Amino acid sequence: MVTMDSVLSLISGHYNYWMGIVLMMLGLYVAISRGNLIKKVVGLNLFQTSVFMLYISMGKVTGGTAPILTGKPDTIYSNPLPHVLILTAIVVGISTTALALALIVRIREAYGTIEEDEIAAIERQFEFPKDRVA
Amino acid sequence: MSPLFIDILLFTLLAMTALAIVRLRNLFAVTMLASIFSLLAAGLFVNLDAVDVAFTEAAVGGGISTVLMLCALTLTKRDEKRTGHTAWLALLLCAVTGAGLVYGTLDMPAFGSPDAPIHTHVAPDYIARAKAETGVPNIVTAVLASYRGYDTLGETTVIFAAGIAVLLLLGFKRSDKREGGEE
Known part of the structure; x- marks a missing residue:
């Protein structure tokens, strides 16, 4: 039998994970539903940052402090390993963002637009789109 | 608060x-x-x-x-160009994916619980040994720069590769155009 208390403890124990997932799905929605390429990159960044939140939430220990040694013997530290993992992920994330934006700028130069459907139309219409649009 | x-x-x-x-x-x-x-x-x-x-x-x-x-x-x-309609298929896909992920979290240990598996395997080891082995009080720095130094080197390689790629995509193209007097 499900009691009120068990439901409440489930919600308070998983709130961070669920909010992380909600934000992740908002980012995913932007990335797959919007035709504008820059908006897609923003959506991808949103998704990425939300994944970081999920990971960092797992590393938290109640009553803990940042994993920098204080010298006191009875200090509780939060888990440093997710932090290390996510630091690497942030840096790799900015690399992919930079590359994606550079590609978008080149696409704009070649096609004159950064809307996905317009690019597809140009692709369909011409065999050598670069020659015609320029 | x-x-x-x-x-x-x-x-x-x-x-x-x-x-x-x-x-x-x-x-x-x-x-x-x-x-x-x-x-x-x-x-x-x-x-x-x-x-x-x-x-x-x-x-x-x-x-x-x-x-x-x-x-x-x-x-x-x-x-951004106005499309005017909501992408229902995308919304449905996100809802289904989100629901699947939420279902996956139900088995996870509660937020902040100190006896979760993530806190009981190697993490206490790092916290106990980092200061003696590396001399760095910040454990994140100790792991990043010392224990997993090669990993961080790989990360730097990724940034370098991305920087080179961005330069190739934008930089050289521009200077070619300027020399040709076009645009």
Whole structure:
């Protein structure tokens, strides 16, 4: 039998994970539903940052402090390993963002637009789109 | 204010920012909101004891990423085209994926519980030995720069590769055009 208390403890124990997932799905929605390429990159960044939140939430220990040694013997530290993992992920994330934006700028130069459907139309219409649009 | 209250407040603000990003069509506003999102995320990371992650997120997500976005916007255009309809299929896909992920979290140990498997295997070892073995009091730094130094070297290689790729895509092309006197 499900009691009120068990439901409440489930919600308070998983709130961070669920909010992380909600934000992740908002980012995913932007990335797959919007035709504008820059908006897609923003959506991808949103998704990425939300994944970081999920990971960092797992590393938290109640009553803990940042994993920098204080010298006191009875200090509780939060888990440093997710932090290390996510630091690497942030840096790799900015690399992919930079590359994606550079590609978008080149696409704009070649096609004159950064809307996905317009690019597809140009692709369909011409065999050598670069020659015609320029 | 208790950490839990700050946690809920920050997540609410993050959700509002994300919703505004979904709805807005002006890309300049979207970029600014993405920067705010990163800054709020950094605040959340401080609240979750991840101070190193927080300042990296604030600098990289809130700073560099925003600058790159603004550069891209000046080279492209400011407004997103209006499509007028909601992408129901995409919405359905996101709802199903989200529901699957939430179902996956039901088995996970509760937030902050000290006896979760993640806290009981190698993590206490790192905390106990980092100072003696590396001499660095910040355990995140000790792992990043010492235990997993090669991994960080690989990460630097990724940034280098991305930088070279961006230069190849933008830099050389531009100077060729200028020499040719076109555009």
